[in-house]
Amino acid sequence: MLTRDSLDSLLSCLDEDRERAGEKYETLRRGLVTFFEWRGCVFADQHADETIDRAARRMAQGEEIRNIHSYLVAVARFVYLEVAKEQEKVNTALRQIPQNSATQQPQPEDVRLDCVRACLQSLPAQSCRLLMDYYQGQTRAKIDSRKRMAENSGISSHTLRMRLHRIRLKLEECAMDCIRRRGTEQLSTKEFRGKK
């Protein structure tokens, strides 16, 4: 657990100004979450918090740290090694669970498609058209079409990809919200039916 003292030690190491320290804390926590996600961890948030807790405790105990970010990376790597060992055990156990178990079921594809379709409609028309054009066609035709889109727009293909990236993020966020809502609705319906 992160105590008030250890959090204070960490924040003061990040910046003298409390507000700026808070922003830097958020940045490093986000970075740690992706650190674990890019290694395939299931509970990336928890591992990021564990990394911060350990580093902050050491600091509160008076350990001298020259570079907080390099130190956090070193701690995160230790945490990951532990997690990887545990995860291997869990994976072995999961492989023995039948594939049709309810907990293993991904979200039905029709729900996902419905949500993505609904969210596409909520985008500005131009963004939606850009996205559809970008994804249409088979692979080779798609690559040519993407080059043409950038050329016709008078922008670099990098800029086009950045623009698409932002639209995709917006759409993805909307679709995930929608899928979560549908999931909750389904769960509520099941619970309701169970009570009847």
Added chain:
Amino acid sequence: MREADANKQMADYILGNLPEADEARLEAEYLADPRLQEQLLFVEDELVDAYVQGRLSTADQAHLEARFLASPRGRRKLEFLHSLSRLAGEEPSPEKRLPSAKPLSDRAFPIRRMLAAAAALLFVLALGWSFREKLLYRFQQAQHRGPGTESASLSRAGEKSVVVSILLEPTSRNVDHVQRANIPTGTQEINIQVAVGPALHDSYRVALVNARDQVKWSGSGLKPRSIRSGNVIDLHLPASAFESGEYTLLLSPNASGASPIAEYVFVIEKR
């Protein structure tokens, strides 16, 4: 390091192909740098897109599956991109593809609407009256600011004209904060202050692109001006150059062939 090399290095990092020392260096950097995190997320997005399109090598596919795609967020992203590709593949023609666009619905994005309203308040900084002569003078300044500058012409003489000022900050990954500016009927000029941060270049080029990717205006040789919070480039554009919709302003150093170094996305709403 060139941008393409940097992106390649980031892709190698996400795939687990970097030497450990380089990994640790990059990790220490991105824990401290939100912009680097954004760039990494862009590269991550591109990698999963390439995976869905079958453009990755067998080895890279396996690495991505064993690493990022094994995480819950990775799986969700993969499912999302599969769905998107499938929907795009089902669409027969641009005209029939989707129902007509609707604005972001209040029901779907209540927080975004509130943020957008707040952003509009922040970015529509001043609404002032001035006469056509003043407007014409400013517009002529914009036209003659440098070679390669082009723009549309002004409208009716002798009327009072509304001038709307907008301050544009570079767009970040946080797409909820797309800047919006409400342009009242009768507005004749839109003054845009483009925040460029520290003035790393003597002068800049700017291209204004609409959502159909048409270049609506471009200017070169634009000098930054120092203000309290950094540096800005002043653009004075006729409101007639804008329709309601999304615009992207691309900022490049003035050198020939230089790639954009920042982009600013904003939405104009004419009323």
